[in-house]
Amino acid sequence: MSRFWIQAWTIARRDLLVEGRSRETVAVVVPFATAAVFVVPFATDALDVRLATIAFPVYWLVGLLFGMQVALRQTAVESLAQRRQLALLGTDPVARFTGRVASAAVLILVVLVVTAPLIFLFYDPDPIARPWPMTGVLVLFAAGMAMLSTLAGDITTGLATRTSLAPLLVVPVSVPLLLGAAQSLESLVRGRTTLPWVLTLVVTDLALALTGVMTARSLEESNT
Amino acid sequence: MNRPLGRAVLGSLALVGVAAGLWLAFTSSPDAFQQDYVRIMYVHVPGSWLAFLAFGVTALGSLGWLVSKRMFFDRVAEASAEVGVLFTAVSLFTGMLWGYPVWGTFWDWGDPRMASTALMFFVYLGYLALRRAVSDPVARARRSAILGIVAVVQVPLVYFSVTLWRSLHQGMTVRPDGIAMDGSMVAALLVNISAFTVLYAYLMVERVRLAGLESETAVIETELAGRSVSKPNLEGLS
Numbered sequence: 066m067s068r069f070w071i072q073a074w075t076i077a078r079r080d081l082l083v084e085g086r087s088r089e090t091v092a093v094v095v096p097f098a099t100a101a102v103f104v105v106p107f108a109t110d111a112l113d114v115r116l117a118t119i120a121f122p123v124y125w126l127v128g129l130l131f132g133m134q135v136a137l138r139q140t141a142v143e144s145l146a147q148r149r150q151l152a153l154l155g156t157d158p159v160a161r162f163t164g165r166v167a168s169a170a171v172l173i174l175v176v177l178v179v180t181a182p183l184i185f186l187f188y189d190p191d192p193i194a195r196p197w198p199m200t201g202v203l204v205l206f207a208a209g210m211a212m213l214s215t216l217a218g219d220i221t222t223g224l225a226t227r228t229s230l231a232p233l234l235v236v237p238v239s240v241p242l243l244l245g246a247a248q249s250l251e252s253l254v255r256g257r258t259t260l261p262w263v264l265t266l267v268v269t270d271l272a273l274a275l276t277g278v279m280t281a282r283s284l285e286e287s288n289t
Numbered sequence: 290m291n292r293p294l295g296r297a298v299l300g301s302l303a304l305v306g307v308a309a310g311l312w313l314a315f316t317s318s319p320d321a322f323q324q325d326y327v328r329i330m331y332v333h334v335p336g337s338w339l340a341f342l343a344f345g346v347t348a349l350g351s352l353g354w355l356v357s358k359r360m361f362f363d364r365v366a367e368a369s370a371e372v373g374v375l376f377t378a379v380s381l382f383t384g385m386l387w388g389y390p391v392w393g394t395f396w397d398w399g400d401p402r403m404a405s406t407a408l409m410f411f412v413y414l415g416y417l418a419l420r421r422a423v424s425d426p427v428a429r430a431r432r433s434a435i436l437g438i439v440a441v442v443q444v445p446l447v448y449f450s451v452t453l454w455r456s457l458h459q460g461m462t463v464r465p466d467g468i469a470m471d472g473s474m475v476a477a478l479l480v481n482i483s484a485f486t487v488l489y490a491y492l493m494v495e496r497v498r499l500a501g502l503e504s505e506t507a508v509i510e511t512e513l514a515g516r517s518v519s520k521p522n523l524e525g526l527s
Contacts, residue, residue: 220419220432220435221419221432224423226418230415230422234419234436236411237408237415240408280435280439283355283431283434283435287428287431287435
């Protein structure tokens, strides 16, 4: 394994170990997301509104908002000393970005996987004709959200308004991801081809990856 | 363009140009189908064009700063983003005003041009919010330069959205095979586009100058290290 991948793996492993100790995602964000899935029907007239029609939009909205919360979680914030130490150790900024994105993507997937059965339980949507391609859509969505949120987190590192500013930067740019994922799922339910929407997700992910690679060094300079 | 006379000339040109453009907008022939509502287009189209231009200049200013580290480029990027947000708001507002009588609705989610323009507006609001959140000028310039370059990707997406996706919005009026408009309407539109572009240039010059003055004030207001050290009180010690 090359030095780059060893560094990326080490960073990802560190983030997941920190998560394992703090359990911020599993013990705080996931229960919060579960509560959100459960609470939404109270905002509608459940006797008149067919909840199945809002099931998937609620799912993706929860995925977007709580996925962002996972990537920007407090325990994943590196202190100035940590960032400087990584830079002085010669850690490749792109490897650092890759590692952080990988760990965030895994945790976002956890949120998506846990909330999916709840959506089927509480909202009773139409069944998905071919469930397996959905796995790929979830991975692409989680990877995109992780890259976007990590970039926004790095741009707002150390700012007093980080918790409100980073979501403001993420939400408008996340639209291609949301569109690609939601339309892929709709296509799977209706038995139509998902190709154009999966391609939308792939292209968006590639564009975000390219942006992350190109800006990693500048952001490292800015944050150290 | 730092001399007061130059700025005054540019400002006067913008004022006269916009006045002439609006006069032409109100006196040109009405559209066969849209009637007088077409006059909104004479402000809407320049607003959209200047939004694209302004965000393009923001990206160029951002790139300029990253390459040269000269604060002038950062000021240009900031000024252009602010003016661009203003013109995007003008474009969105006039588009909605026109949409209600012509389409029967202020907002249509099926129109990709409207939705993508609104998203572009929010992204640049985020850009301005980021600038206000960072106090150190160099850190502010670097972070916003990265966002300024990334965000410009939306400009071609918004522009080509009417051809990429099915849209209620009309397609391109000015095409390589000709212009699908009456001559008097084209003249009014071109005068308005030119006049609003001069207005953009004037606003840019003033905003860049103001940003320079702001940074000078920030330096003056920065407390010098020596000011916090007071003379020791040695009274009664000798």
